[in-house]
Amino acid sequence: MERAILEGVMKLLEDGVPLAELSIERVARTAGVGKATIYRRWSGKEELFVDVLRAAEPPDPELPGTSLRDDLVVLLESLRRRGLASRSSVILHNVYAQMKHSPRIWAEYHDTVIAPRRRLTLEALRRAQENGELRPDVDLDLANDMFVGPMLVRSIMRPDGDLPEGLAEQIVDTVLEGLRPVSSTAS
């Protein structure tokens, strides 16, 4: 039932119905259910819409927990794939673009998708700092932004940004090592 409703919304979006015209009534008609059925599961259009996005997006990754590098590569690779998905899928692309015009949907998406992912990353960084895999003097919020920033700039802010295979590994390794030349006298 839930699946049918989510697919009904996807179908409407595929047909090019703009977000603003996507009423609960219209979704109910498309899915062949009553409005009450939808309201039993979702408190409003915003919550339903964010669930549609979650169903269409690649799922959140499981962190291997084997090392900081491994965890970060998995996290950044999932951002890279999401960037590629939103470029190749016209629906996802339009949905992201429209979402930004709706502060309520954006807030709901932030709270249920972005914030948990950020907490996952911050926990991985905190564990790594305790293990000695991460410099002890680095602010964890800054460390988070240093890893995800370069990937987000490419995937979201620069629509023609290069997202080649191996980019996640390249970013993680380069941020860990730093950009200063290695001194020839260092061991």
Next chain:
Amino acid sequence: MERAILEGVMKLLEDGVPLAELSIERVARTAGVGKATIYRRWSGKEELFVDVLRAAEPPDPELPGTSLRDDLVVLLESLRRRGLASRSSVILHNVYAQMKHSPRIWAEYHDTVIAPRRRLTLEALRRAQENGELRPDVDLDLANDMFVGPMLVRSIMRPDGDLPEGLAEQIVDTVLEGLRPVSSTAS
């Protein structure tokens, strides 16, 4: 004359006129000039509008050229100030938000504001790689994204992101040094 026209547009935006309703005719009336006067200087609404943004934004920084660190701190500090300006100025904030809905204005802004700034950064990075201030094996586009990414994530993508004084220095130094703990046996 040019100044009066730019200020006319600012005034209309301050009064809350949405970008979509901001016609050349209306700008001409507000500035007390003829439409032909505007068209002699700007080929269309997009070009005029981007010039308004440039007049309202902090100007592009002059790079000191004393070291890679100094150049990057100046570049990132100007991004930080732009982030703060767009938060404190209701006009700038609305203008950025509306600009993203207009692909033509966004493209014009990208070509005349963002792309030259990016070229400036890439040139500074290239000089530093030749001088030995930057690892020789690092891709310059990636290096650019590693420095500007964390600042852009905070200033643009996370509207409540912290932009404290000293953030530019902190990002530049941390990206240069890397996040791995310094080995105790290194010199």
